[in-house]
């Protein structure tokens with residue numbers, strides 16, 4: 567069966583989603599800037615993901631900027647029942663190569679209004695602070711999201727690019743349902759954050775689940791893939807799914823064939839020998 571449901575589900579607060587999601591960032595133009603070359607193909611990709619049982623999409627106002635959220639709404643609105651869109655705010659894109667933190671409450675308030683409008687929603691299921699802003703007290707940024715939650719504009723608050731200490735600080739302000747940090751076979755620097763998420767029963771969304779492609783070139787990944795008759799990307803995703811029940815990988819692609827390949831990883835089970843080989 568090629569369906570994201572084969573990976574089981576994970577909770578984002580009161581919302582259960584299939585444990586293989588879709589990272590929509592790659593659908594924008596080069597350098598995550600501007601529209602894709604073929605808008606209709608981008609729409610078709612999102613719709614195919616839904617057909618394949620993907621019911622969690624990760625995006626951000628900074629992807630495009632704005633383009634990614636608009637594309638999701640164009641392709642999928644009115645949204646099918648059970649589809650959960652997680653977006654993010656707190657990064658500015660003054661030019662294609664720049665991702666600049668901006669975590670002031672004023673900016674985040676405006677950012678949330680913009681995402682609501684582009685996604686055509688009255689309430690965003692998951693709104694993630696994209697990254698702490700070193701120039702703004704972290705509590706002020708999280709406080710702005712807590713205010714929006716109280717106002718009914720956000721259902722659940724998530725964090726991204728945080729330490730365990732920041733996760734704990736945020737939890738003193740409002741419930742946190744997820745953390746999104748870089749994590750993959752080649753970069754396990756967020757191991758402690760993952761453990762904290764497991765302990766707290768919140769979802770962990772590994773970004774760069776394929777290491778932006780680098781993981782696929784690792785000899786042990788290729789070896790296990792050859793043994794299983796699977797692709798390296800499928801092995802990398804199956805490893806993440808096996809690593810923790812709280813893991814919600816969000817692989818990104820602009821290719822229909824890669825989307826289908828990635829979703830099929832939801833059903834791939836690794837043996838103890840495979841896991842040992844992957845380290």
Ligand SMILES: NC(=O)c1ccc[n+]([C@@H]2O[C@H](COP(=O)([O-])OP(=O)(O)OC[C@H]3O[C@@H](n4cnc5c(N)ncnc54)[C@H](OP(=O)(O)O)[C@@H]3O)[C@@H](O)[C@H]2O)c1
Pocket residue numbers: 588589590591592624625696726727746747772773774775776777778779782797799800816817818819820821824825827828
């Ligand atoms: N919170 C943050 O700070 C942050 C940062 C980065 C990303 N993210 C989120 O995390 C998501 C995932 O990250 P990502 O998209 O940057 O990296 P990724 O999923 O690790 O890798 C995506 C790259 O791998 C390629 N790829 C995908 N599937 C493949 C397959 N089956 N075989 C071979 N190559 C494949 C894609 O190219 P093709 O298009 O050719 O398939 C793309 O270049 C993003 O979409 C975004 O939503 C968040």
